[in-house]
Amino acid sequence: MKRVVENSNALNCIRLVFACLLFLALACPVSGKSPDVYININNPFLKKIPIAVPVFKGVSGNDSELAKCAEAADMLSRTLDFTSYFKLLDRGSFLFDPRKDDIVGAGINFQNWTTVGAELLITGGLLVQGDAVEAELRLFDSFKGQMLVGKKYKGPTADLLKIMRRFAGEVIYSITGERGIFDTxxxxxxxxxxxxxxxxxxxxxxxxxxxxxxxxxxxxxxxxxxxxxxxxxxxxxxxxxxxxxxxxxxxxxxxxxxxxxxxxxxxxxxxxxxxxxxxxxxxxxxxxxxxxxxxxxxxxxxxxxxxxxxxxxxxxxxxxxxxxxxxxxxxxxxxxxxxxxxxxxxxxxxxxxxxxxxxxxxxxxxxxxxxxxxxxxxxxxxxxxxxxxxxxxxxxxxxxxxxxxxxxxxxxxxxxxxxxxxxxxxxxxxxxxxxxxxxxxxxxxxxxxxxxxxx
Amino acid sequence: MLAVSCAVHLALIALAAFMIAHKPAYRRSSPSVINVTMVSFPSSTPEAKPSGPAAPKVETPAEQKIPKPAPKAETPPPVPVEQKPVPETPKPEAVSVAKKTEPVKPKESLKKKTFKPDKVVESAVKRIETRAESTKPDSLAQALDKLKKDVAKGPPNQAAGSALPAGAGPPAGGQSGGEGGGGGEVGTIWDVYANNIVMEQVQKNWAFPEQLAGNIQNAEALLVITIASSGEIVDIWFETRSGNAYLDESAYRAVKKSNPLPPPPAGKSPLSVGLYFTPSGVQK
The missing domain is CATH 2.120.10.30 (TolB, C-terminal domain)
Known part of the structure; x- marks a missing residue:
């Protein structure tokens, strides 16, 4: 008999309602209580967003690619720095070798970044083949461990700066909702x-x-x-x-x-x-x-x-x-x-x-x-x-x-x-x-x- | 099995209904002001708590004129807190933490003012100890009593809250609400903790570019955090989002970065603090 009841649609509906109520019951004790004290916070000490841009990872791993990885990360850092939205964190302050970490969300230990104060993290991977370059770039919210924007670009290596500026534009857009100045x-x-x-x-x-x-x-x-x-x-x-x-x-x-x-x-x-x-x-x-x-x-x-x-x-x-x-x-x-x-x-x-x-x-x-x-x-x-x-x-x-x-x-x-x-x-x-x-x-x-x- | 699940569900529904039924009352009682009664310690005027609406006007100038006496009056609270747990509170963590902070503060503040530090400190410590022993348990008990009463009845609480806009209103008064009050009104030790320690630490960790503040000077996000007795922030949620995504995000990160906070004064655990984030102070 139980099985029959369980299979009935009506009861499933009721279950859903119950589940919702359970959720509410669990959520309410937290959000229902009003705070003991209220305070105002109106003067941010930091006027720039701390962001980490570690050297990119080479996909194939040859030497010329590694050089490009550092170059590209520097280009992106400089471009972002110019907007005066960001405080680029010194790569020397990173607590570990970012090259050992993955560049996609699941493989990143975000705590490494939050402990050095990086609110945002940009990871990149470059594949250089002759005169062509493929760049995979991602912006993360390191406190939420969330990817905010991810893009893949292909082009001649001579256009590396253009690619970095294009991605900087995406970064600015995801933060401000406005297109930046990178094409001016x-x-x-x-x-x-x-x-x-x-x-x-x-x-x-x-x-x-x-x-x-x-x-x-x-x-x-x-x-x-x-x-x-x-x-x-x-x-x-x-x-x-x-x-x-x-x-x-x-x-x-x-x-x-x-x-x-x-x-x-x-x-x-x-x-x-x-x-x-x-x-x-x-x-x-x-x-x-x-x-x-x-x-x-x-x-x-x-x-x-x-x-x-x-x-x-x-x-x-x-x-x-x-x-x-x-x-x-x-x-x-x-x-x-x-x-x-x-x-x-x-x-x-x-x-x-x-x-x-x-x-x-x-x-x-x-x-x-x-x-x-x-x-x-x-x-x-x-x-x-x-x-x-x-x-x-x-x-x-x-x-x-x-x-x-x-x-x-x-x-x-x-x-x-x-x-x-x-x-x-x-x-x-x-x-x-x-x-x-x-x-x-x-x-x-x-x-x-x-x-x-x-x- | 079905019976058990039904019973559990019914219990949960009842609980939920209870929470929902009570929620509006809480909300109503604290639209934008402190929900906590200000407590006057006997060291200052004992029962100066105003209930009329004229009170805040008297209070504000006092805060500005005499900001220093407040900390003095407030330093004692940790003392009783430290002694009290033996008979009352079962949590030993809070005790040890309170102990650490207790001896340092009175010494420092007194040293600055005296020429013979040793003697004065000694006598001051004695005086504080005796005073604390004689008065503090009362005041703390009083405070708790009042809090209980206020929780019990909604409307009076509202009145008390509106009489103290300094604690929560968006204008700068909020910051002085805890520090000030030397002229008779003293915030609770938790107000002091929130307005000084929490505010300082969160503000220090808050990153918000001034360019982003340009058009949203009046935007305001209200984040509520729950602080465990260890100082760890165990919960963060948005009571009100500002409508500006970056303001919300940055506020959330500032809180995350501020974890853990220094342990809050014992007696209220967990302590929840509402943080109003506005970029109004970005450009001086």
Missing amino acids: QIAFVSTQTGPKEIFVCDFDGYDPKPVTRSGSISLSPAWSSDGQWLAFTSYARGKPELQIRQLKEKRGAVVAKEGVNISPAWFPGQFALAATLSFSGDSEIYLLTGNGNIIRRLTHNPGIDVSPSFSPDGKQMAFVSNRSGNPHIYIQELASGQVRRLTFQGRYNTQPAWSPKGDRIAYCGSDDGQFNIHVIGVKAADSVQLTRNAGNNESPSWSPDGNLIAFSSTRQGPSRIYVMNAYGTDQRMLLNLSGEQTSPRWSPPLFNQEKPLDF
Whole structure:
């Protein structure tokens, strides 16, 4: 009889309910009791995530592969370090030889990693065969013993850095839910080859190369929001003209009106840009097509109006005007034309750069003769100074994820490009070239661009 | 066999029902405040426990002005705790642990203030011992009594809780809730333990990049941990998730890394502590 009952569906259902209740009964004594004491924890001592990136494992085990394993792990470490999200744990502090451990979840003794404080662990395996490389990379939460992301890449060994950056992007995505900056570049002005030319390097300073070889002066590079176009001021024909260039196809336009043609800034999502033109006898900001034709005049004021920077939604424009005497930053509603003054602190504020998230504007300000980078809230107008007592710091430019700011600084004598995080910490030199480097401009993500520009 | 399983199941259902029936009461009684009654030790004003809502305003300035007397008043508690177990508590572990901490603290704090350390320390130790002997068992018993009473009746507890927002409200008051109270209100020894030792250790182990805090300054995760008498964290669960995955994860890891904690004061075992994690302090 028991068997009959056991087999009945109804009783099975009841059993399920019982099982649930049992579970509840077991769970409740724990979670049902309210805590004896509550405390607040609001100030993390560590401002970076401790992560361990042990040297990768060679699959075939030959010597050249081992060298690549160390190289690749270093590349990945450096790339992650650059984001300033992570504290890369010193490999000397590891308590055992990670090469003896497995690289897949089941074979990893996570306690080895938690005891050295690694919250995250990246393991990798490389298979090098001739000029081809296969990389297997995994990110683990070492306290939960859980794999957060795992990827396999194949490519030529020359693309090892690309592979590591791609995986770094996955790591950032799994932690922040946002795509990182690993496919961005930075344009800047350099005198490495003599006169001021436009250069471009990778986001982390690698692989700098000239874009212009005019032999004259080129200034103020500006990326279009699809990263395909670069506009800049050129003195190639004696007076400041605006060059608009398609980077890959070597075509473009020139705006060479009477007077100055300077300080370009692209309109978000459109094949259009703003620039300061003085053909009317007064420096005003105009909106131009990507082909250099005037769409309309944006500012109407007898003073000087320069350095436009659009809000990410394209509804507002920050710019510099001396309408109140000294140069200060103003914001104009593009639809209504209404203008309000943003900066009141300091004697002299220029070079506004609207943050990609839209809430803040970085700028270069001076009160005591020294130039420093500040950030101000668009609404609250609460200004914070990010650099101090370190030479002149100018030309702030946000990384497209809004976490980093590139700028130029004379803190070590000649002007060089530096990067800091958006709160001013972790200031470090981006690249060390001969000559002087100025006017960095961070590109949007350059690869896997989904949205073409509206023409 | 079926009968046995039925009986067991029924018992479990009853238990479950009991827990469920009681759960709301617990929850209601402690929405965002300490559920523990503050106990005044006789060394300070004996029964200054406020029940009115005006109390916290009086309390807060006192905390700020006189933060030092509190630890003094609190150092004695371990003493009785250490003596008590002989007649009452059966757990010897807690005894030995309490012993270790006991002699060090009074010596240190007194040394700083005196010119003849030896004598003063001697007399101070004596004084503390006598005082502890005469007063502490009472206060501890009192504390336990009160706790029992509060557990028994829900609403008064709520009132007591709301009178002491310093212990749990998200603003900084929470941290001083345990340290302060020199002006008459003294937190329980467990408040002191949680607000100093637990907070310090967990905060020290908490890693949260400031870039991630940008848009979630107000996000808040509530993690509850259960601490065994040995100091080991035997259980961790989320009472409330913040909605930000990384905040939750990092909070969980911070707690994991903080295990084991220094043993909590005896008398409440296991001790459960609710930890509100917010990144509001990341950018100063």
